[in-house]
Amino acid sequence: MFRTFLALALALVPMLARAEAPAAGQRLILVTMDGTRWQEVFRGADKALVADPKFTHPDWKETVEKVWNTGAGVMPFVHGLAAQGGVLYGNRDAGECMRVTNPMWFSYPGYNEILTGRPDPAITSNDKAWNRNVTFLEWLNHRPGFAGEVRMYGTWDVFPYIINDKRSGVPVNGEAPGALPTETRTMRMAQDALRSAANLRVLYVALGDTDEFAHEGDYAQVLAAMNRDDDFIAELWRMAQADPAWRGRTTLIVTTDHGRGAKPGAAWTEHGSAAAWKLAPQDYTIADPEGFPGSDAIWLAAIGPGVHPAPLLSLKTACLTQSQIAASALTALGENWQAFDAGAGAPLPFFGGR
Template structure:
């Protein structure tokens, strides 16, 4: 008799909770996801009514108003999975309107330094350009890929092609599927994704549309069964740079749907259900409204407050509703948080990295 997927997921979660700690650690999994440049303001406040009514920023004013402004809860309308599931079953940090704080700790406030900080747990002052080239720093993904139990079980799928440098593929030898350069297909679905990607018009030379990144990420979960998967979506930043507020909102809701599908896929697979932590964050924020069209931009010093970010986590060891007190949660804490979720000592990776966020249940 074939059991329904929901029952399989529930049984897997029950068995996982009954497993000894050492066994759970040996089988723990991690999915790290970044949404490029999605501001905490949009995440926690929803669509800005003024921008959503600006004909210079929005093509279909009635549709955007209907879907994102004239709604009971603007934040919930924009990112329902993050608010309905992650915030309730896990943690969602960075709502400055209600006393929560998250920020990058580097002083650049743009992508390459932000991703280096997230993935290494440290700030590198030498990284001051997105054209920095291959990263000399060892990321947590590279380090994990060299450890027993993780070798060959770490994958990265990203919309931005610069991740080939950020993850230093020439040295790390990590399997990185980045940008428009589709890898050689291994499955029928990858063949279809590659063909569609090749036939799709390109809006940005170095950033592919997130739908392809998402498709490859799902296929990696199904085909590779990695213990650690990193997924980076890019449209929430690039449409904002283009000044398309309507498409920025649509991209945020679409990407939230991608997160929901990732989570449901994990919960429906016995290899992942009850064993997987998902951490979600962003590489930087966006400028405040003291400058006209500041929302389009980020970077220090001219774009104030674009260091402000947010961090979310959900999984078997995460304490629902956990708070971070005494200061901001830092992007430099994400790497160690992921390692703790895997049952590893983060100091073995780098004792100088940011410490794990205090978001775990007792005993984890």
């Protein structure tokens, strides 16, 4: 009897220790959805693109028209954030504006801007080049309380270079270094990390199916990928709220590296500025020296103790920028963003900045 009791008590010890772990400071979950347009996030499916069999397979038409004909239909979790004290920002139909400040409007320059807080005009390709810039992930990974507790999971093999995992020490894709996991595997690895790494402070998950399917011109699969991503983000947030180590001290930020072309027709399949197009026209399926206007437009969603949506009312005239995300993330973590880089974009208004 006593033995059984003892065994039971001992078995409970690790659980209690986990549950009663002292508050170890603020935490951050950052999720990016590659090349996801604000148009689909806020408006849902574009009727002209759904009507065009070149872009929307007839098998999917009914689902798209019935379920994904609104932004809230495509991304219900993200659209529910405002009601829970969070924000979803970047709806140009409502007078909101958010954009990238890098001159390229594609991925490496965008992720660099998100993670370093400023554009680097010297980054003009997606080539596998080690990033010379220090990301806020790298900076945190050398700070007390964060060292070894910053991780990144992504589906694109350029991320080790953008994060400069060799120099930064920030592990990219955990147990599968060098491998390129599918998006579902990336999602599972990120959820495992949230569940099992008790002291993890920063979890960055970069999802890429949205951009892949858009380049293929498969509109229904883009919407399906957005919907899957929304489910994944909802589950990640639910897990964080169910875990005493994450609950109440975790801020979630969801955003994108760039938008996509806004002209009618096939422009939505592509993205990039006129300058980017001129540098490498062979990289694009559409020949247009104007590039893809509108692909500098982005959006952002956030919730958690770092988010204060009240000042949103006064935002209608300013265009917020991608370069403000790094300082926002650091502020949400209780860190001094100016100690990271005083020249970085200031925190977004709903992270206490102006």
